[in-house]
């Protein structure tokens with residue numbers, strides 16, 4: 001498979017790392033990147049071909065659009081005339097298929113993806129949505145590209161992409177926020193900062209692994225560590241009184257609403 005990236009930033013680098021680890025030949029990867037220093041780094045780090053002109057991307061089976069959402073329209077308008085057989089994968093947050101297809105001059109072989117930053121360690125969860133013209137073979141191709149950085153799932157309704165953006169796209173930041181609070185609490189209770197960090201982090205990783213390995217739902221797992229009259233019960237009761245769960249739900253809803261707003265703004269031209 002020949003694959004081109006337009007935009008050689010963080011996400012493209014994560015995908016290239018994952019693809020190379022899965023045996024993709026570096027000689028079949030091309031990156032179009034505006035910044036000259038980044039082009040040199042891409043060549044040095046990965047052995048891929050790197051250019052500053054979009055036409056170099058056209059000789060590929062898959063073209064991944066990995067520029068910032070605000071940069072996508074200009075790229076797509078230029079790219080449209082170069083397309084005849086390629087699958088276009090967009091990872092740009094917020095940009096809807098109908099807008100991208102319009103900017104590409106009604107080129108419909110488009111899959112929209114929302115990955116997340118754990119892609120940098122091949123632990124992403126990516127949600128994919130295929131426009132109606134995408135074939136079964138192209139769906140498989142898109143899935144195999146995104147599997148290079150972690151797990152994948154398909155959405156049948158593009159409207160759900162705002163919820164995905166709010167949950168897993170922005171989600172790593174919520175986890176870091178929670179970890180910051182756990183680390184701070186440990187430090188305020190007298191633990192050295194490094195030990196507090198380690199205890200918070202390993203607890204998170206261990207609990208996540210326990211949940212992932214088993215079949216029990218999150219509420220059951222929580223109940224299992226909450227003895228009557230014990231320390232966990234006291235902590236959870238404090239969280240309930242402070243409205244922590246409802247605040248988290250409201251925060252994720254606010255993120256989804258912002259995602260819808262951004263989609264409207266990005267697609268207005």
Ligand SMILES: NC(=O)c1ccc[n+]([C@@H]2O[C@H](COP(=O)([O-])OP(=O)(O)OC[C@H]3O[C@@H](n4cnc5c(N)ncnc54)[C@H](OP(=O)(O)O)[C@@H]3O)[C@@H](O)[C@H]2O)c1
Nearest residue numbers: 007008009010011032033034066067068069092093115117
């Ligand atoms: N990071 C995340 O967590 C995450 C999660 C989900 C989705 N995404 C999406 O992934 C996309 C890429 O994110 P990122 O974090 O990798 O961004 P990034 O690091 O800014 O990378 C984008 C790169 O594309 C370059 N570029 C801009 N216009 C170009 C053009 N016309 N031709 C060639 N290269 C061009 C940029 O150069 P300049 O810097 O010089 O402009 C930059 O190096 C975004 O659309 C984002 O919404 C990111």
